[in-house]
Structures are given as C-alpha cells and as structure tokens.
Amino acid sequence: MIEIFKTNIDDPYEAARLIGQMERLFSGYAVNFDLDDCDRIMRVKSETDEIDADGIIALVATSGFNAEVLQDEIEIL
Numbered sequence: 001m002i003e004i005f006k007t008n009i010d011d012p013y014e015a016a017r018l019i020g021q022m023e024r025l026f027s028g029y030a031v032n033f034d035l036d037d038c039d040r041i042m043r044v045k046s047e048t049d050e051i052d053a054d055g056i057i058a059l060v061a062t063s064g065f066n067a068e069v070l071q072d073e074i075e076i077l
Contacts, residue, residue: 003051004070006039007060015042018063025059026052042067 009015015033022031028048034041042060044051053069060067 001051002043002045003053005042005067006070007042007065007067009040009065010035021059022056
C-alpha cells in the first residue's frame, strides 16, 4: 500500500529527520519526500500493513509541520 501526503516541509534536513523517525516508529514503512513538487509530497509505502495516516500526520505535527492525505483524483468520462 502507498499513501501520498501533501506537506509544508521544505527543508531537506527536516525531511531526513522525519524519515528516520517514521521508519523507526512504523516498522515496515519506506518513506521519501519530493520537496521539489509544489505540494512537497511525502510518500509512505508499506508492503505488509495498512498505513496509519493519522499517526503519521500526528508525528509530523509534533515536529511543527503539516501533512494531509492527498486524495486520488479520478476522472469520470
């Protein structure tokens, strides 16, 4: 499963620090950021479990940043 988050994180150091925290607290998650994207995307992938989006959002908030799940946009023809 993959969950995509929109964040306000723009500092590579802070992104790296949060990646370390998340990967320690949520075993089995792989986390990466695309800070060049206008939404400063954070991708969280889990091979085994559903992703705890609320837990991730709370962890990001304790570091003084915002994160929200980026909803899939499905185009209906």
